[in-house]
């Protein structure tokens with residue numbers, strides 16, 4: 001079977017590598033010149049790596065870690081202790097450390113008890129309020145999708161301070177929006193994993209660039225199995241045969257048509273909507289995609305002439321737009337550069353910042369950063385890089401979860417993969433990996449039913 005996959009982000013690469021390994025011919029069409037989607041990296045004119053985002057991998061990412069391990073890439077990460085370090089102007093740096101020798105959920109609750117920005121009363125209220133997700137299950141969490149996390153938090157008596165000092169930051173890190181915007185389901189899903197699995201909060205970063213450590217090796221394997229990953233090839237539209245209810249090809253922007261027995265959209269939801277034929281909008285399945293809108297976010301790297309934060313782990317910040325950041329020269333061994341810092345920031349919420357000119361944006365980030373780390377005022381900023389992503393992961397707003405589509409579409413030979421599709425994890429690299437695996441299952445079920453053989457015969 002020949003499968004055409006649009007998009008080389010994590011979900012598309014999982015579909016391609018898995019199907020290639022099972023003897024299918026795969027062709028990946030990627031519109032950009034670099035693979036990896038929102039987890040991509042490329043070199044700038046000086047040869048320095050520019051990353052599309054700061055990418056954190058958790059111990060809870062079983063599907064992704066299993067996938068990479070199966071393909072000889074299990075040694076890709078630099079693991080950090082399970083600790084969330086918060087930087088704030090008022091409190092300096094303070095951490096929630098998961099205590100390794102305690103069982104779940106006591107390991108996390110003990111960490112909260114030692115977190116100095118909260119009062120004892122806040123901690124007790126938080127401990128009591130979190131009992132519900134700690135002893136709840138995914139079905140309880142799913143039912144909380146009708147309200148914002150902030151509403152859920154306050155309704156459970158946990159108070160404003162823990163929202164301001166911890167949970168807004170967590171929501172920003174997960175979905176690039178504050179806790180009063182995102183659905184309670186989002187934050188509770190993360191907490192459920194942390195409360196039930198000892199290794200879930202362990203965090204890792206790629207040892208260096210995801211391009212050389214993950215995507216190029218996977219492309220090599222796919223090509224070794226006879227597949228193709230074609231970069232700089234944008235899918236512009238889909239050829240849909242309405243009477244047969246099947247796709248006849250992906251049309252590229254140079255007008256060429258790429259045909260196969262099955263087609264996978266592993267594009268982000270906003271890109272898929274742009275290329276969907278009008279005839280498909282009659283299906284609620286496709287029409288409902290309009291409810292899934294991307295979150296804007298900015299990734300900025302600031303190169304300094306000296307070490308600034310001195311922390312070999314991620315940093316979260318409360319009350320700024322620097323939701324998560326890290327010194328890449330410390331956390332990723334392949335980026336070490338003789339004692340200088342490469343501070344990489346996930347800047348969110350970004351609605352009001354994304355249109356700012358570069359110089360203004362750098363000043364804005366520098367202002368917030370130097371308030372958190374005054375030592376940065378003495379350092380020389382050598383250069384910066386900025387990546388603006390107006391539509392990143394889908395906005396996990398209250399009530400939106402119901403519109404996430406299954407990987408099997410109503411069109412016989414069209415399948416979807418992507419973090420926004422229906423899977424039990426968040427919009428994340430793990431979620432994208434799970435969606436890729438589910439997509440492969442749906443394709444194989446269609447083969448077993450004989451649906452794809454029929455499409456192949458008429459293609």
Ligand SMILES: Cc1cc2nc3c(=O)[nH]c(=O)nc-3n(C[C@H](O)[C@H](O)[C@H](O)COP(=O)(O)OP(=O)(O)OC[C@H]3O[C@@H](n4cnc5c(N)ncnc54)[C@H](O)[C@@H]3O)c2cc1C
Nearest residue numbers: 007009010011031037038053056235271418419428429432
């Ligand atoms: C700044 C930032 C930080 C993040 N941090 C984390 C993190 O720490 N941990 C975590 O788990 N997740 C993180 N994420 C989320 C994670 O990157 C995404 O969930 C994941 O990349 C989604 O994978 P995907 O395959 O669904 O889509 P994508 O990665 O978006 O890949 C889709 C691909 O489709 C391509 N495409 C689009 N249109 C077309 C077209 N017309 N033709 C051909 N190709 C097309 C795109 O160029 C892209 O390569 C972060 C995201 C961002 C933006």
